[in-house]
Amino acid sequence: MTYFATYLGTASSTEKTEVEVALRxxxxxxxxxxxxxxxxxxxxxxxxxxxxxxxxxxxxxAGPKSGxxxxxxxxxxxxxxxGGLLISHxxxxxxxxxxxxxxxxxxxxITGYTANPALQMDLxxxxxxxxxxxxxxxGFKDGVTNAGSTTFTSASATxxxxxxxxxIAQLTSVGASSPIGSIPASTTISAVVDGQTVTLSxxxxxxxxxxxxxxxxxxxxxxxxxxxxxxxxxxTLRGAILYGLFDWRTPVKxxxxxxxxxxxxxxxxxxxTADVLNILNSADAQLFRVQSSGRITAAYSSFFSNAGxxxxxxxxxxxxxxxxxxxxxxxxxxxxxxxFIQMLNFADQVVSRVNYGGYVMTRKTSAPAAxxxxxxxxxxxxxxxxxxxxxxxxxxxxxLVSGEVALA
Numbered sequence: 001m002t003y004f005a006t007y008l009g010t011a012s013s014t015e016k017t018e019v020e021v022a023l024r025x026x027x028x029x030x031x032x033x034x035x036x037x038x039x040x041x042x043x044x045x046x047x048x049x050x051x052x053x054x055x056x057x058x059x060x061x062a063g064p065k066s067g068x069x070x071x072x073x074x075x076x077x078x079x080x081x082x083g084g085l086l087i088s089h090x091x092x093x094x095x096x097x098x099x100x101x102x103x104x105x106x107x108x109x110i111t112g113y114t115a116n117p118a119l120q121m122d123l124x125x126x127x128x129x130x131x132x133x134x135x136x137x138x139g140f141k142d143g144v145t146n147a148g149s150t151t152f153t154s155a156s157a158t159x160x161x162x163x164x165x166x167x168i169a170q171l172t173s174v175g176a177s178s179p180i181g182s183i184p185a186s187t188t189i190s191a192v193v194d195g196q197t198v199t200l201s202x203x204x205x206x207x208x209x210x211x212x213x214x215x216x217x218x219x220x221x222x223x224x225x226x227x228x229x230x231x232x233x234x235x236t237l238r239g240a241i242l243y244g245l246f247d248w249r250t251p252v253k254x255x256x257x258x259x260x261x262x263x264x265x266x267x268x269x270x271x272x273t274a275d276v277l278n279i280l281n282s283a284d285a286q287l288f289r290v291q292s293s294g295r296i297t298a299a300y301s302s303f304f305s306n307a308g309x310x311x312x313x314x315x316x317x318x319x320x321x322x323x324x325x326x327x328x329x330x331x332x333x334x335x336x337x338x339x340f341i342q343m344l345n346f347a348d349q350v351v352s353r354v355n356y357g358g359y360v361m362t363r364k365t366s367a368p369a370a371x372x373x374x375x376x377x378x379x380x381x382x383x384x385x386x387x388x389x390x391x392x393x394x395x396x397x398x399x400l401v402s403g404e405v406a407l408a
């Protein structure tokens with residue numbers, strides 16, 4: 001072994017590559033091999049344990065020439081029913097931790113072709129499900145330090161006076177250009193020089209560029225996406241769940257399979273003064289609103305139709321307050337002259353109305369058909385040819401009776 005080590009110390013890079021290939025072929029062969037054959041009852045081929053507070057058993061890093069299709073570990077479940085990656089999580093720490101540092105691409109990428117879900121979670125009673133939790137702070141990828149100096153710069157961090165006193169921490173290293181220690185531990189921002197420059201509470205212990213760092217104190221904005229759905233072009237947003245609101249741009253269908261549970265509920269916060277529900281047009285103009293008091297208002301005239309269900313009334317009002325009216329019509333402007341109520345025929349012609357002064361008006365100028373009047377019912381109409389107010393009624397026996405008043 002001593003002679004072999006001496007040889008490697010004097011061998012050229014080409015010779016070392018040849019030795020590496022020869023050793024690999026000698027140990028593993030030139031074709032896929034089976035490490036755990038059928039009938040091998042061992043739980044694992046390599047049983048290792050780590051018992052340190054930091055670090056890893058394997059530290060696999062991408063080199064500067066690595067390509068977008070290269071991976072540190074490749075797992076192919078080509079045959080049989082064997083799985084790809086199994087993590088049996090048991091302790092109080094995390095089972096899988098992906099840190100998507102500033103400047104990094106996708107943290108996890110899943111491609112789905114089969115009808116089976118690309119991601120599935122089996123949820124048992126009492127299980128916590130999926131939790132999305134905002135954190136205070138913001139990360140950036142372009143920090144610059146000089147060893148021994150307290151000056152720190154970043155073109156993208158947009159420092160403000162509110163950053164003074166906040167922590168600033170290095171997240172990771174990226175090769176030799178940003179060594180660990182570029183920002184000492186427990187460092188804070190002492191002063192903000194401008195939007196790209198701050199003064200640190202401690203001098204940098206190493207010079208670095210492209211430093212991945214985090215500034216504390218910055219809250220997640222309400223407009224920050226938590227989940228986004230795009231079209232196939234990858235740029236047209238179909239809908240998003242933002243940290244502060246639900247912004248969905250495709251039709252939403254709510255199907256209730258629980259007969260004793262409300263299908264859709266909009267609940268305001270305690271002491272809420274903003275509307276509980278707003279319906280806007282494409283220009284963000286308000287069309288319909290439900291105020292926190294429960295009052296429903298429409299910015300434009302409302303239209304209700306039972307075209308899809310002709311066996312039910314267009315609108316039905318049910319009152320449960322014994323001393324209050326079932327419905328009220330209010331003219332909110334002192335100069336308003338619009339009618340309270342208008343009744344139209346199929347040709348959209350007004351046949352009767354209640355005007356803004358509360359007067360009941362009718363434009364009916366002929367008697368109703370006898371079949372249109374039920375027992376113990378009364379109606380009135382105007383005989384314009386003879387200038388008479390006429391009343392038509394049907395008594396309890398079903399006999400049609402009438403009366404009239406001549407108008408001077």
